[in-house]
Amino acid sequence: MSSLGVRVGYNGRMxxxxxxxxxxxxxxxxxxxxxxxTRGVEELSLRELAREVGVSHGAPRSHFIDRKALLDALAExxxxxxxxxxxxxxxxxxxxxxxxxxxxxxxLDFAVSNAALLDLMFTAKTDTPPDGLLxxxxxxxxxxxxxxxxxxxxGFFREAEIGRLTLLMSATMQGxxxxxxxxxxxxxxxxxxxxxAIALFLGRALE
Amino acid sequence: MSSLGVRVGYNGRMxxxxxxxxxxxxxxxxxxxxxxxTRGVEELSLRELAREVGVSHGAPRSHFIDRKALLDALAExxxxxxxxxxxxxxxxxxxxxxxxxxxxxxxLDFAVSNAALLDLMFTAKTDTPPDGLLxxxxxxxxxxxxxxxxxxxxGFFREAEIGRLTLLMSATMQGxxxxxxxxxxxxxxxxxxxxxAIALFLGRALE
DNA sequence: ACCTGAACACCGTTCAAGT
DNA sequence: ACCTGAACACCGTTCAAGT
Numbered sequence: 432m433s434s435l436g437v438r439v440g441y442n443g444r445m446x447x448x449x450x451x452x453x454x455x456x457x458x459x460x461x462x463x464x465x466x467x468x469t470r471g472v473e474e475l476s477l478r479e480l481a482r483e484v485g486v487s488h489g490a491p492r493s494h495f496i497d498r499k500a501l502l503d504a505l506a507e508x509x510x511x512x513x514x515x516x517x518x519x520x521x522x523x524x525x526x527x528x529x530x531x532x533x534x535x536x537x538x539l540d541f542a543v544s545n546a547a548l549l550d551l552m553f554t555a556k557t558d559t560p561p562d563g564l565l566x567x568x569x570x571x572x573x574x575x576x577x578x579x580x581x582x583x584x585x586g587f588f589r590e591a592e593i594g595r596l597t598l599l600m601s602a603t604m605q606g607x608x609x610x611x612x613x614x615x616x617x618x619x620x621x622x623x624x625x626x627x628a629i630a631l632f633l634g635r636a637l638e
Numbered sequence: 639m640s641s642l643g644v645r646v647g648y649n650g651r652m653x654x655x656x657x658x659x660x661x662x663x664x665x666x667x668x669x670x671x672x673x674x675x676t677r678g679v680e681e682l683s684l685r686e687l688a689r690e691v692g693v694s695h696g697a698p699r700s701h702f703i704d705r706k707a708l709l710d711a712l713a714e715x716x717x718x719x720x721x722x723x724x725x726x727x728x729x730x731x732x733x734x735x736x737x738x739x740x741x742x743x744x745x746l747d748f749a750v751s752n753a754a755l756l757d758l759m760f761t762a763k764t765d766t767p768p769d770g771l772l773x774x775x776x777x778x779x780x781x782x783x784x785x786x787x788x789x790x791x792x793g794f795f796r797e798a799e800i801g802r803l804t805l806l807m808s809a810t811m812q813g814x815x816x817x818x819x820x821x822x823x824x825x826x827x828x829x830x831x832x833x834x835a836i837a838l839f840l841g842r843a844l845e
Numbered sequence: 846a847c848c849t850g851a852a853c854a855c856c857g858t859t860c861a862a863g864t
Numbered sequence: 865a866c867c868t869g870a871a872c873a874c875c876g877t878t879c880a881a882g883t
Contacts, residue, residue, distance in 0.1 A: 693868090697866080
């Protein structure tokens with residue numbers, strides 16, 4: 432273990448540590464995200480994570496009270512990542528409808544790359560989720576609400592219906608993502624469905 | 639054990655058995671469905687199921703090769719139950735739009751009563767699901783397709799767009815159900831969203 | 846404060862053996 | 865054909881102990 436770094440006694444904050452001390456929490460989350468992507472939730476084991484990261488099996492306990500807490504932390508990061516991706520997509524187009532479409536496709540892209548994570552984000556593991564998770568979820572929904580809202584001045588939506596349209600839009604993207612992740616439809620059809628849905632929202636016919 | 643029933647030797651097909659012999663498979667599935675509803679997937683254990691049903695922990699193996707196979711069988715039943723519920727709902731109204739709405743609400747009702755099961759139905763546990771599961775999923779989608787199709791003669795939809803509309807309609811119901819199950823929105827709002835979505839599909843404005 | 850390592854009670858899965 | 869029960873390798877969680 433001396434080959435991994437210099438170890439000094441208790442309170443030796445400035446010393447080099449095996450490599451992860453000080454951010455084991457983040458390292459565990461990163462590794463967990465990878466495991467989630469490659470092996471799925473069911474196969475995600477705290478002990479295996481600890482092994483992969485090079486700490487004892489009891490170490491994660493210092494950062495996550497139990498397995499569910501780690502999964503919640505993952506879901507929280509997921510909400511923030513998705514919100515940021517949608518905002519960036521929406522802002523990368525000057526034409527409103529293009530931005531809205533881009534945001535929709537960003538949702539599906541995230542879903543395809545993080546199927547198990549999206550599942551985690553929308554599966555109630557507790558009746559009372561931790562505050563951080565709720566706040567992160569709010570971030571996503573307020574982002575989507577903002578995207579819808581900016582269609583009002585241009586005359587695409589009416590202010591009074593923004594709340595319901597935001598939920599409907601979110602639910603539609605979520606449903607399409609679920610179908611693609613589950614293999615019910617291909618990614619190409621999923622993208623098509625996103626466009627169809629948005630066309631419907633914008634009040635145009637399907638073709 | 640003789641108090642549970644008369645036991646005779648091998649090949650004694652006509653004899654009374656402890657109570658479940660001959661349909662342990664069904665009994666296990668029923669118990670699993672209950673466990674899924676009350677405790678969730680994560681807490682669903684084969685050994686506990688066996689205990690609750692009164693057989694040894696190895697017994698389920700005779701009917702399900704592994705845990706995943708039992709979950710797949712549950713999902714399969716779920717698809718058929720949901721398909722039947724939607725068909726019944728749609729057929730219980732003479733006015734087309736009413737039937738469509740009823741079918742939508744039937745989907746949400748099923749989702750609320752069977753949140754963990756619906757999750758199971760749309761979570762790819764394998765890249766190649768067993769044939770039975772695929773067939774059951776097809777039953778659901780062809781049912782929804784039928785419901786949409788019967789809106790064509792009445793002029794609600796055009797024949798050419800039925801395929802895409804069926805997928806979009808299904809995805810929308812799935813997304814709304816996910817939101818309600820996850821506690822993101824209340825059941826009341828969920829029902830509202832179903833109505834909003836269908837109004838949108840029928841080409842009317844939201845109010 | 847953070848991590849280690851033993852201990853405990855649970856799993857899923859396999860498989861020889863019974864009937 | 866269907867079920868039993870031992871065996872195995874793995875978990876999550878707890879907790880005293882180290883630094």
